[in-house]
Amino acid sequence: MKVKVKFQELVKALGYVNSVLSDKALDDKMKNIIFLVNKDKVEIVGTSSLIFSRTLLEEAEVEDVEEEWSFQLKASDLNGLVSSFTNLYKTHVDEIELMEEGVKIKAVVHEIANEEKDSSLNNDIKYLFDSSKIGKNTFNEIHSEFPDDCECLKSGELLVYIDSLMPLMTGGASGGVASKLYFAEDYVFVLSSATAAFFRNMLPEDVLSDVTLGMSSVSFLKRMADASEMIEICKTENFVCARTGNTVAFIKYKPVNIKYKIYVEKLAKDKGVVLDRLYLKDVLKRLGTVSPDCIVEITEDGEMLLNNGSIDQTLPLVSEKEAKDVKFKMSVPVFEKSILGIDSISDENVFLYFVPRNKIGYTLYLMDKTNTWLSNTQVRRVQ
Secondary structure, eight states: OEEEEEHHHHHHHHHHHHHHHTOTTSOGGGOEEEEEEOSSOEEEEEEOSSEEEEEEOTTOEEESOSSOEEEEEEHHHHHHHHHHTSSOSSEEEEEEEEEEETTEEEEEEEEEESSGGGGGGOEEEEEEEEOOOOOHHHHHHTTOOOOSOOEEEEHHHHHHHHHHHGGGSOOSSSOOGGGEEEEOSSEEEEEOSSOEEEEEOOSOTTTSSSEEEEHHHHHHHHHHHHTOSEEEEEEOSSEEEEEETTEEEEEEOBOOOSOOHHHHHTOOOSSEEEEEHHHHHHHHHHHHTTOSEEEEEEOTTSEEEEEOSSOEEEEEOSEEESOTTOEEEEEHHHHHHTSOSOGGGSOSEEEEEEEEETTTEEEEEEEOTTOSEEEEEEEEEOO
8 A cells, every 4th residue: 555645735734733733732652643545535634632633635646545544653753754855955855655564654755856967866765664553532533524514704704813812812731711712602702811802703603602712722723714715614512623725623622611791891981091093002012122011191181191111102192081090000011912903904093991990900991993892901000
């Protein structure tokens, strides 16, 4: 049994597989690359405790395979082979052959000279790799059929949530609340130690609702959405299923089991200001290059004054309501990340509301007139 794969197609497919295997919670001995081969198609598979993906290799050629032939290689072995034949000076690789050699897998790399005058460099390099048995549960799971009833979305519709909220998530394998992205029926949100950030869930019903995903799963979903203008996506009892191009992914999820509405319901609009969104972001970027913290004050002259000890910067207010006594200390990075949405499609102004919190500070709410997003963070009053 033998399969011949195109080198560049293999490299592209390994991008998805290695993304699955990059899960920090995955033990090195479990980082394997699986090939599913039959006479009609060849798929390359990556699997972790949370995700598995299958990518079809369209240009693969199969010999002497009547029924399915499946095998797995250590990711480090195959990635090492591929990386050693990438960006060569004098030669290139178009194809790699993989075949059984007893209990091992032999790979034959066809190296070809870039110029005819160097034809003496043409060579077939042979590698012999260990191939461990694929576990029964893993084997059954990676053969799951992709659902027929998925919704086809513009990838940008999904990326609005991911690109805006993912920077607020904290990574690592701790599994804490802040390491999750929550898709509730009404909101998509992140609850970090610094900021609670919400977007109204405008995705089609039953696509992503009552779904909680961790950092590695969100990163993989982003990779898929970035790769194509359209993405097919749906939810089954056990998986969020997604497909772009020749790749399908099955992502395990948990329901949304967290009380989050209190973060939204405490919003009050009695005290607030309106600012130019882009200019505010420019000023915060400027301040952040000097110090991570600043003092924010709404002055009697109808301006916002920001001071970090080195820079004094005033911003004109578009409007103000009962806020001229407000003065507080704020983290500049948190301030920046709390302005949600994509600038090119967001409203030109951002609203800031100050909800008194005991005697020590405010809950600062940010939103805009579209009412599609909302964030809040705790700030301490300054006298």
